[in-house]
Amino acid sequence: MVTSPPTNVDRTLAALADPTRRGVVDLLRKQPHRAGELAAAFDMSPPAMSRHLRVLRKSGLVEEDGLEEDARVRVYRLRPEPFAALREWLDEVEAYWEDQLGAFKAHAEKTRKGKRP
Amino acid sequence: MVTSPPTNVDRTLAALADPTRRGVVDLLRKQPHRAGELAAAFDMSPPAMSRHLRVLRKSGLVEEDGLEEDARVRVYRLRPEPFAALREWLDEVEAYWEDQLGAFKAHAEKTRKGKRP
DNA sequence: ACAGTGGTTAACATAGTCGTTAACTATTTC
């Protein structure tokens, strides 16, 4: 059995699964944005965006940067760590790619039955 | 406004968001597996796993490889394309990283108010 | 033929996700 608990990468992927949140990341990668700007950008009510931002915050993908002139506004920007972790996972998957192909060939060889016309 | 339709990467991320499916990928990256093996590996009923596999199939992350000796069994293996696409997206995000840091600095510079004690 | 096996589809229950509006907090501005 496998039954592993959800990992950090799992949380990252879950956070990125929603198209709105994916879009938010795509906006934030260009520059930090205010919460209100993000809500407007996706034609969405502020509360809805606020909850998306909470998900992104909890997954570590974004953070508020303080130091705002107006203490009411919250500016969000990306954090690099989760992306790096995701990339590492991707690397692991692709690392086995060669083996995977080899295994496939071996498997095909072993179980072939001559079904081709 | 942004309002983009769900892209391929969106579908890939949605498929990978579920921990079970993430686990399936982690198993399949080592070697192809039969549907039943996967169900057993996650202590899950065959129908449940079957639907996860359908999601993974539709997103292009896995495929059945034919050529089975016993035509009842379905062996699943990974497909590389979606992973490559996901990596490309990651590259894009991280490509802006430098600019992002620069923009942050500029932003902080511009809006600083001397709030520090 | 017929019983058994591998897997998927169908029908259903439950739980989570995502949106809205209303109410609230904190800050700025007049």
Add this chain to the structure above:
DNA sequence: GAAATAGTTAACGACTATGTTAACCACTGT
């Protein structure tokens, strides 16, 4: 201090996702 502004939390409804069991299809083996 009162009104306006930025954002979040609360309460709710609609929809989707994920698991289960039962029924089904396709193939294998005697």
